[in-house]
Amino acid sequence: MMHLEEILRKGKDADFPTRGGKQEYINRYESITRILAPIQTNATAGALLAEVRKKFDQKDAINPEELIYLNDHGPDHIACVISRCSDILKSHKCNIGAYEAYILLVAINLHDIGNIGGRKDHEKRVFDQIDSLGAAMGSDSAEKKLIGRIAAVHGGTVAGTKDKDTLRQILVEDHILGKTVYPRFLAALLRFADELADDTTRAARYGMISGILPEESRIYHRYSESLTSVTVRKECVRLRFEIDSETASGKFKSSTGESYLIDEIYSRLLKMHRERVYCMRHMRIRLEIPKIEFRIVVDHPSDPLSHAFQIDDVLEEVGFPDAPGKGIHGVCRSLGVKNGKEIHDIIDEIKSANA
Numbered sequence: 001m002m003h004l005e006e007i008l009r010k011g012k013d014a015d016f017p018t019r020g021g022k023q024e025y026i027n028r029y030e031s032i033t034r035i036l037a038p039i040q041t042n043a044t045a046g047a048l049l050a051e052v053r054k055k056f057d058q059k060d061a062i063n064p065e066e067l068i069y070l071n072d073h074g075p076d077h078i079a080c081v082i083s084r085c086s087d088i089l090k091s092h093k094c095n096i097g098a099y100e101a102y103i104l105l106v107a108i109n110l111h112d113i114g115n116i117g118g119r120k121d122h123e124k125r126v127f128d129q130i131d132s133l134g135a136a137m138g139s140d141s142a143e144k145k146l147i148g149r150i151a152a153v154h155g156g157t158v159a160g161t162k163d164k165d166t167l168r169q170i171l172v173e174d175h176i177l178g179k180t181v182y183p184r185f186l187a188a189l190l191r192f193a194d195e196l197a198d199d200t201t202r203a204a205r206y207g208m209i210s211g212i213l214p215e216e217s218r219i220y221h222r223y224s225e226s227l228t229s230v231t232v233r234k235e236c237v238r239l240r241f242e243i244d245s246e247t248a249s250g251k252f253k254s255s256t257g258e259s260y261l262i263d264e265i266y267s268r269l270l271k272m273h274r275e276r277v278y279c280m281r282h283m284r285i286r287l288e289i290p291k292i293e294f295r296i297v298v299d300h301p302s303d304p305l306s307h308a309f310q311i312d313d314v315l316e317e318v319g320f321p322d323a324p325g326k327g328i329h330g331v332c333r334s335l336g337v338k339n340g341k342e343i344h345d346i347i348d349e350i351k352s353a354n355a
Contacts, residue, residue: 003086004101011098017177020138025102031136036109039129043073043115069217071202071224073112080201081108084193087232092287096186099179103143104186107151111190124159126151143176150187154194167191167282184282192279195272196237199227219252219264226261232289236314237276239294241265245301245308262296269294273315291316 002010008029013022020028047070055062071077082105089096096104114125127148130137137144153166170184203225207213213221226247229240243261251258273292280288296311329335 004082004089004105007096007101008098008105011101015098016102017099017179019140019177022098024138025099028136028138029102029105032106032133033109035133035136036113036129037075039113040078040109041074043112044070047073047115069204069207069214069221070115071198071220072204073115076201077112077197078109080197080199081111081190081193084196084230084232085189088189088193088287088289091232091234091289094287097179097181100181100186103147103150103181103183104190106137107147107186108190108193110147110151111154111194124152124156140177146174146176146181146183150183150190153187154191165278167278172282172285182285185286188279188282192275192283195275195279196230196232198224198268199230200225215253216255219254219259219261222247222252222261223264223268226265234289236291236293237289239269239292241294241296242299243296244299248298248308265296269315276315277317 009026011022016022016025052062085104085108088094110126110129113129130144130148137147149170153170156166157164158166158169167184167187170187172182172184174181174183201224203221204213205225208218208221208225226241226243227239228242229238231238247261249260251260252264254264269292276289276292280290292315294311294313294315298308298310300306300308
């Protein structure tokens, strides 16, 4: 199995729509990455400025310690998401076509670009960026919309609702320019790979060392700094966290109060578990990762050669699955008939009309 970019570059002309051909799609991808790189680099600063502007417009007091300085959203993060996608596919010897690789690679490059205009609803701004790319994205509107949708459903909610089930908005199978693609699988793959890409490479180390990071942002960067290894295997994802004793015993401020780093790690692990369960629901047509194994190592406060303690555990589905709060209607969302009483009333109406 190859890296995603290798799949694109080693594809054959017949793998791509005849309107373009292999070389045109490779040229497009190179142009898109070149144009987006400086925007991605400035996404974190853009999100910070957008937050300051919003507070200023609302005439709110601006407390620098309450501002959120995002983890890295630049080219290094994009490269990490691409690498995680490649690792997931390799772990299951799962092949995708060169055209699907192109669609996924462009979607990955676009998925966080909206942060430059602010964190809130950033995933919805991906279509503005697609428009701004002009000819680099090609001329086919269906292809561009498909890429935008795949990029946009990595988070957020369904428009006009609080429903987080955004992957359902994407078709399982689609046909673009004469080629069959599986958009929902690609979107789920991007989403889960993004979840696995919040590792030590995303932490603002200088900001933490110098103390210039806003106080309410530090715990998020400490989380990334502590996640030192992410390994994808067919049977599981393996995570390793390493924390020095001073960091482990100190409290950090956040928008919801104060907490220890270990509590933030637990919260993020639970989120990762939910994302795995959710994304695998849409990836089982090609692969499935059944669990997440993790190890948390806390250094000894006085002996650099030993650990104070180590935590090893597994996140996997356990117990009997309970029905959602709305019963069968929470599962069968388009179920028209609500209950037996409604059927009784419908039958009564039919009888009355025929009497």
